[in-house]
Amino acid sequence: MRRSALGPGGEFDVIRRILGAQVDASTRPEILVGPGDDCAVVRAGPLALTIDLAVEDVHFRRSWLGGREIGYRCATAALSDLAAMAAKPIGVLVSIAVPAGAATLAEEIAAGVAEAAAACDAVVLGGDLSGSPGPIVVDVAAAGEAVDPVTRAGARAGDELWVTGRLGGAAVAVAAWNAGQPLPDGARAAFVRPVARTAEARWLAESGALHAAIDLSDGLAADAAHLAAASGVAIVLDLPLVPAHAAVRTFAQDADRAAALVLGGGDDYELCIAAAPDALPPLVARFEQRFGVPLTRIGRVAAGAGVSGIGADGVRAPLAPRGYSHFGRNDA
């Protein structure tokens, strides 16, 4: 790998500090040209590419997150998209806009991006910096090798639907912050330090059992609807099986509110997976031991369209998407 020296200029000092803080890319044979040139150049098999934007007061508030946490969270959102394809992360590019005079904040954000990348064995390949006359903006593009990509489109009638981890913790944090209430244990961490399930996805993909996957950024109900639409199938959730984050039980006053947080709360970045029937049960114990998070069957794939849920009373009803929509009504 070559790393280009940078000319003089304040912006480049910031970039230099950012690049100096990250994992040494020179040890990585897949990186032909590293940060600092017009482009980075990577050599890989098929490459999965995604981009994820976070805007202050839309995706986060400065009173909720420090600079490093802002960067960590936004990069994890992009890396989570790689996980949803079972791709092996290689690197990220990050654009950061901060108010004039806030170069230190930009550095903190970049350090958080680099930390999230390193957590997935990836590096920062480059970036762009700007002043902002308004909100902090962080936009992360992520690239990873996807030799055998798992898409949203491969779910088949008869498949089982699974989810990693427990849902609703990040939504509890947002709801408590917005209500001015104290945060239950674990809620802040769920929002601030989500985990991109890249290792989990690749381990599961190697089993050959994964037919389709999506990461839960908009909330289970909305993301299951995307999976169903992409695959041309119906999804039937067994609602009592959907694993709730412990903070949901502490925070929610009643079952309806708990369901709204678990089904409609975005930002969990867990994976929702359609797998061949009976393929995952033999793997659950090893998965949970290896990764320390539950892997839970939450429903099934059927012929048809849309998402429905079967409640504790055994009644099946259509599930309205409750995901966060920046341009529409927010049902969550």
Next chain:
Amino acid sequence: MRRSALGPGGEFDVIRRILGAQVDASTRPEILVGPGDDCAVVRAGPLALTIDLAVEDVHFRRSWLGGREIGYRCATAALSDLAAMAAKPIGVLVSIAVPAGAATLAEEIAAGVAEAAAACDAVVLGGDLSGSPGPIVVDVAAAGEAVDPVTRAGARAGDELWVTGRLGGAAVAVAAWNAGQPLPDGARAAFVRPVARTAEARWLAESGALHAAIDLSDGLAADAAHLAAASGVAIVLDLPLVPAHAAVRTFAQDADRAAALVLGGGDDYELCIAAAPDALPPLVARFEQRFGVPLTRIGRVAAGAGVSGIGADGVRAPLAPRGYSHFGRNDA
């Protein structure tokens, strides 16, 4: 290529309209998974990756540009980075943030991004949309195949320095807008419709003569300094040879102001190239006939460091970087 169907939701309606308007990616064998899934997946040789951020009232004003022009210009900035590596563009990912209720503006921006991509035979591979509590934000990541990437680091003492096109036109537009003066002919087009020199770069790279390249986004003086630093060489500009945009001659009151616009004005997106001595002169006529823009020798590469300029009086003096710095003083 597979294109995933998208579930319901207002944000997805916008994405659908954007994707429907672009070049059909299904005819491109290098695109394994197209827009609409968690990631796009492309298959290529070594892949050049870059990202370029544009923020309203930092990089452009709404009174200067329409939505489509905003998107076109930002995408061209990223595609220009691919040109600077002599990479073959494949696709772009775009993140767009606009004020609430401005979904039509987001669509116009995305249409401009798609138009710029199509101009380089690339497609829109995906994107992200958000509301913004403040400025319009457009961030474009671009990917292109770079089998034999031309970096900033390959210039050698003895090389000739060349530039495509004419410089300073975009800087005249910004200066005239800021001064409330009428724009000279061609200045608006230079700012609004820059051309990513991807075809030009690949044609020149095939000659084998290119040792190093950089695109002029910060201005010739600043970008030449980056090239010099990356290559560990000095650059000596023959200032009377640097080709000025016609609008500079109309607009500038004196030679100093003209020099500031030509050497310090960013946003031209022309290429500055270090080439083997005597390699390009035999190609100039064919280049100019094929691409309709001049290819001009503007100086040479020498042992040492930094950038200096030889004026019409034959006196050589160091050239201060005049490029735009978002975090520093702007000397332009």
